[in-house]
Amino acid sequence: QVQLVESGGGVVQPGGSLRLSCAASGFIFSTFGMHWVRQVPGRGPEWVAFIRNDGSNEHYAESVKGRFTISRDNYKNTLYLQMSILRPEDTADYYCARDFDAYTARFEIWGQGTMVTVSS
Amino acid sequence: DIQMTQSPSSLSASVGDTVTITCRASQSISSYLNWYQQKPGVAPNLLIYAASNLQSGVPSRFSGSGSGTDFTLTISSLQPEDFATYYCQQSYSSPYNFGQGTKLEIK
Numbered sequence: 077q078v079q080l081v082e083s084g085g086g087v088v089q090p091g092g093s094l095r096l097s098c099a100a101s102g103f104i105f106s107t108f109g110m111h112w113v114r115q116v117p118g119r120g121p122e123w124v125a126f127i128r129n130d131g132s133n134e135h136y137a138e139s140v141k142g143r144f145t146i147s148r149d150n151y152k153n154t155l156y157l158q159m160s161i162l163r164p165e166d167t168a169d170y171y172c173a174r175d176f177d178a179y180t181a182r183f184e185i186w187g188q189g190t191m192v193t194v195s196s
Numbered sequence: 197d198i199q200m201t202q203s204p205s206s207l208s209a210s211v212g213d214t215v216t217i218t219c220r221a222s223q224s225i226s227s228y229l230n231w232y233q234q235k236p237g238v239a240p241n242l243l244i245y246a247a248s249n250l251q252s253g254v255p256s257r258f259s260g261s262g263s264g265t266d267f268t269l270t271i272s273s274l275q276p277e278d279f280a281t282y283y284c285q286q287s288y289s290s291p292y293n294f295g296q297g298t299k300l301e302i303k
Contacts, residue, residue, distance in 0.1 A: 121283060121285075123285075126290070138197075186241070188239060
């Protein structure tokens with residue numbers, strides 16, 4: 077079945093780095109745009125980043141621009157989020173989400189999430 | 197950036213009731229509006245896309261309407277499994293902001 081599985085979360089000190097992964101299965105990964113969305117427990121979701129199906133286009137939320145990089149490997153069916161210069165306010169559950177198509181910003185399929193905690 | 201404002205922030209209702217949640221965009225987004233349901237400890241789930249289209253597998257008691265800046269999500273004949281938090285999200289332009297959520301609780 078269609079599935080997204082995130083990994084790579086954990087506890088990191090402020091200023092540190094972390095790379096999240098999202099393994100996709102059950103669909104043709106290379107035909108769909110992909111997003112990262114984060115959510116602080118008890119608050120609404122926040123869109124973080126997008127990458128087009130072929131990797132040709134990326135967008136970022138202003139809060140992470142210059143610090144986070146979204147990428148994908150269509151041969152490995154895997155999405156990544158490289159996070160650097162992490163701040164306490166980056167603490168959240170991070171979800172990968174599949175778009176409706178190459179680029180619609182409709183989050184049709186979500187992973188189960190991976191928790192990132194930035195704390196000293 | 198387009199800001200999304202939902203009302204109310206919380207709502208109490210009984211099984212069998214009909215409820216309406218409102219979402220307002222800070223500028224016109226045509227029909228680029230999606231609704232999600234989220235239950236504790238799990239990811240959001242897409243209910244309605246493009247303002248009024250029911251996502252596959254979602255019960256027909258859920259409906260959406262609106263265009264421009266004002267949108268509504270209506271849940272008819274509430275079922276026990278509908279008590280959750282609901283979010284609107286605009287897909288008109290980046291950043292793809294969500295509303296702050298409406299928590300639907302059992303009265």
